[in-house]
Amino acid sequence: MKAIVHDQHGPAESVLRLADREVPEPGSSEVRIRVAVSGVNPTDWKARSGAYGGGEPVESVPNQDGAGVVDAVGPDVDGIAVGDRVWVTLAAHERPAGGTAQEYTVVPANRVFPLPDNADFALGASVGVPAITAHRALTVAEGGPARLAPGALEGKVILVAGGAGAVGHAAIQLARWAGATVIATVSSPAKAAYPTAAGAHHVVNYQDADAAAQIRGFASDGVDVVVEVAIGANAELDLEVLRPRGTISIYANNGDKPFTVDVRRNMGLNTRYQFVLLYTVGWELLTAAAEDINAAIAAGALPVGEDAGLPLHHFTLDQTAEAHQAVESGITGKVLIDIAQL
Known part of the structure; x- marks a missing residue:
């Protein structure tokens, strides 16, 4: 062969x-x-x-x-x-x-x-890796669902950083399928069409000076979960839009900008940071994610x-x-x- x-x-x-x-x-x-x-x-x-x-x-x-x-x-x-x-x-x-x-x-x-x-x-x-990563990022919030299905994220607001990427694409689709309001960020107007086509309700250019205000305009109480691809670059924006006891799920640090934690500010928000790497998640969780992904595929929700x-x-x-x-x-x-x- x-x-x-x-x-x-x-x-x-x-x-x-x-x-x-x-x-x-x-x-x-x-x-x-x-x-x-x-x-x-x-x-x-x-x-x-x-x-x-x-x-x-x-x-x-x-x-x-x-x-x-x-x-x-x-x-x-x-x-x-x-x-x-x-x-x-x-x-x-x-x-x-x-x-x-x-x-x-x-x-x-x-x-x-x-x-x-x-x-x-x-x-x-x-x-595979993109969709299971997205599933994990969406199911680690305090009080949030451990599994995804229609209605599981009803009433939640999800911010997907890097909405034009493969993980971002899957996160948008899975969050929409589960009933969330989805906001995606992109780096340029040219990329905005991708998360829109994937099903994001709102798309924001994170390089805009008023990006946080735009996101807050769609989520006045703040976002529940951030699916984060570049935590070093986006840490400040994430904290500006996160609700108290919100979760930032980090699966990459594109650009490799150093990530530092403002302890006092994060304590004030009771922020939860969850790092996501599939190799050490465990097969019980990976199998559960695959089952939910297959349900979404069967429903036509992951094209x-x-x-x-x-x-x-x-x-x-x-x-x-x-x-x-x-x-x-x-x-x-x-x-x-x-x-x-x-």
Whole structure:
């Protein structure tokens, strides 16, 4: 089978290569998936580049997310059968050979979820890390819901920073589906159309001098939850618009501006800061999130594509380096690698 591999850290064009590998066999509690589409996320290029540090790299296949068809199942696998259409996430976590940038991958069965009948493989490869991150960010508030469903966020106001990104896109859609009022911020007027198409009720350019006043105009009592992509840059704005006992869910710090905490001000607000990284959340919570995401997909609430506010950029397997470069350069939308027509 064909696979993309790397055995050292570095730039995509230097370290990623197309290789022939043996088709792997699933062991106990594992399934083999014939991959149709692989999704590329920022975590993928950061792992490949060495941004996460660690020891000497071993030969690895990149990409955590994907979708395809179950090709074989190992012993002790229940509820998954050969021929099932599925999506997978964290495929390469602690399993260097398990990434989705290959024709077949073997992963633990608990990382595999049924793909609803109304979803294509592109959508299946687009959820994973972004949608589960968004779900986690929306379900950590004090007194808030631990699960998402229609009405779960009724009466709540959610501020999504970086509404044109993949996590922001999923957060907007999930929050709307759950009944919240959604405000999104963007960096330019040109990007405002993306969160609007995703379903945001209001969109604000965070670079406007009166950005806080605009947000307060839509949420006079303050916002309940901030889904934050750049806490260093946005900390001041977040505190200006957060309601007392509100939550700031931090899943990234784009731009790497240092984040400092104004203790007195945060004490006055009883602010809750929640950091979000899926690798250590635990599979019980990840599975619950996947179930809610599938319910939203089945309801038609998580579409992707230009019309839904998340343009799709397609590459082939031998263009994986270019796909990684596109994500690393900050392309707006979702980068996908088409591997097989299934």
